[in-house]
Amino acid sequence: MAIVPVMGWLGVPLMTAKPTGLFINTLSMLSATLKNIRHGKxxxxxxxxxxxxxxxxxxxxxxxxxxxxxxxxxxxxxxxxxxxxx
Known part of the structure; x- marks a missing residue:
């Protein structure tokens, strides 16, 4: 949730930080979904x-x-x- 602002504070351009944040969130959601499927939740x-x-x-x-x-x-x-x- 705070990935884009943190990347902005670190000097990463906003047009690079936004897609990077979306990609990281997508990977996080995918791994959580797979884990929940594996555990039957x-x-x-x-x-x-x-x-x-x-x-x-x-x-x-x-x-x-x-x-x-x-x-x-x-x-x-x-x-x-x-x-x-x-």
Missing amino acids: LDVRFGLPILIVTRLFLRLVHTPGSSYLVALSLSFSCSSCFTQAR
Whole structure:
């Protein structure tokens, strides 16, 4: 969360720090997702239908702000997959 400002304070240009921060966050999210799948904390059977229906709906309703809606729906779908540890 503080990667981009810290890189800015260290003298990294903003146009370099932003994509680098996004890349680091993507790797972090991917590793956390894989770890949660391995430990059985991610219920893919629950979230997958939500993800598919949302993607199909947003493909039918193509608006200028649909990329924002896709990102919002993906984040909701991914967060709804997490269940409590058994």
